[in-house]
Amino acid sequence: MMTAFPTLRHGPALAGAGAALACAATMAGAHGITAEPGAERAEFDIVSAAITTEGRIATFTMGTAGTPGAARPDPAGGLAGAPVFSYVWPTDIDPSAVGFAPGAGILAFAVTIHPDFDDTPLFDENGSGALDDDGGAWHSHWVVLGPDDACGPGALKVIDIPEGETPPVPPTWPGLPLLLDSPGWSPVFAGTAVSVRVPFADIGVVEGARFDGVTAALRVNANIHAPLLCVTDVFDVASGDLSLPGRVNE
Numbered sequence: 001m002m003t004a005f006p007t008l009r010h011g012p013a014l015a016g017a018g019a020a021l022a023c024a025a026t027m028a029g030a031h032g033i034t035a036e037p038g039a040e041r042a043e044f045d046i047v048s049a050a051i052t053t054e055g056r057i058a059t060f061t062m063g064t065a066g067t068p069g070a071a072r073p074d075p076a077g078g079l080a081g082a083p084v085f086s087y088v089w090p091t092d093i094d095p096s097a098v099g100f101a102p103g104a105g106i107l108a109f110a111v112t113i114h115p116d117f118d119d120t121p122l123f124d125e126n127g128s129g130a131l132d133d134d135g136g137a138w139h140s141h142w143v144v145l146g147p148d149d150a151c152g153p154g155a156l157k158v159i160d161i162p163e164g165e166t167p168p169v170p171p172t173w174p175g176l177p178l179l180l181d182s183p184g185w186s187p188v189f190a191g192t193a194v195s196v197r198v199p200f201a202d203i204g205v206v207e208g209a210r211f212d213g214v215t216a217a218l219r220v221n222a223n224i225h226a227p228l229l230c231v232t233d234v235f236d237v238a239s240g241d242l243s244l245p246g247r248v249n250e
Contacts, residue, residue, distance in 0.1 A: 032061075033213060033238040033246045042066025044235035047192075049089065049213025051206065051248045058206045058248070060089050060109050061195040062213050062238075068194040069138055069187075073217070075115045082116035084218040084229070087187075087194055089211050090145070092244055097205040098142045099170030100179055105144040105159050111187040111194055113138045117220075119174045120182040138187050140196050142170070144179035151230030158218075160226040178228055211246040213238030 032050025039045035048063035062068065073083035088110045096102040115136035125134040146159045161167060161177040170181040187196045200206055217233040239245045 032250070033211075035236075035238050035240070037065035039065070039215075039236040041071065041235055043068055043070045044085075044087075044215035046213050046215060046236045046238045049211070049238040049246060051089065051091075051209070051211055051246065053203055053207055053249055056199055056201070056203045058198045058200060058203065059195055060198065061193055062087050062089070062215075063193045064215075065192070067189075067192060069113075069189040072113055072115065072136070077116065079117045079220055080224050081222040082114055082220040084112050084114040084220075086110045086112040086214075086216050086218060088143075088214040088216060090214060090242065090244065091209050091211045093205055093209045095144050095179070096168075097200070097202070098181060098183075099168060099173075100142075100144055100181075101168045104167070104179055105146040106156070108143050108145055109196070109198065110141045110143055111138055111196060112141060112218075119176055119180065120184065121174050122172060122182065123184045125186070138189070138194075140183065140185045140187055140198075142181040142183065145231075148227045148230070150227050151232075156231050157227045158229040160228055162226070176228075177226075180229075207248050209248050210244040211248070212242055212244045213246070214242070 034048050035046055037045050043066040045065035047065055050061045052059050073085050076082045088108050090108040093107045095104040095107045118132045118135040120139050124131055125137040125139050143158045145156045148157045151157045159179040172181055172183045174182040185196050185198050187194050214237050215235040216231050218229055219232045221228050
């Protein structure tokens with residue numbers, strides 16, 4: 001595993017190089033991607049990542065050397081500069097499969113936590129009776145990633161929606177100026193694994209996909225403008241090089 005990325009880089013596979021994906025796919029084992037432990041933080045040290053399907057349901061699973069979800073970021077006190085912890089499955093699924101524009105960027109499924117703000121306005125994850133105080137509970141997102149050197153040389157961000165533009169977004173888009181969806185699928189933490197069950201109208205788009213596993217920290221821009229949400233630290237990458245070696249159901 002490669003654990004020294006200061007930011008999440010977009011390699012050849014994420015840029016859409018089919019040949020690189022084909023070569024890297026040999027790294028995927030019978031149960032998705034397996035990796036040797038070695039990252040500094042056990043709760044973010046990936047030992048396995050998988051996507052499996054049953055009927056129209058895809059299950060995203062990640063195993064870690066420690067207890068996933070055990071760590072939470074320290075609050076910044078507001079949206080500006082707010083930290084985010086995440087477990088992420090980058091994929092080669094076209095973003096249109098979940099409601100974004102075709103070819104909008106790199107579609108990734110993510111389980112995140114960020115105590116300073118709530119970006120799931122349709123759901124009450126913590127059972128408080130309020131819809132706007134759930135950022136401190138682990139929850140799921142679809143995000144569309146893309147490169148932006150403003151986040152660091154070669155680094156990735158959640159793609160911004162420029163002021164005045166109205167690109168296609170899923171019906172559960174939370175209203176933030178980002179290509180981010182808040183579908184409400186609840187993550188399950190059990191022992192050393194986190195998993196999420198996600199329904200699809202066309203499960204075929206998942207079954208033909210390739211994927212990777214990443215644990216990372218992100219941060220909201222201190223000035224709350226584009227780039228709004230950058231990847232700032234990568235704890236671990238399942239493949240070691242973001243080559244998307246994982247194959248669904250294999």
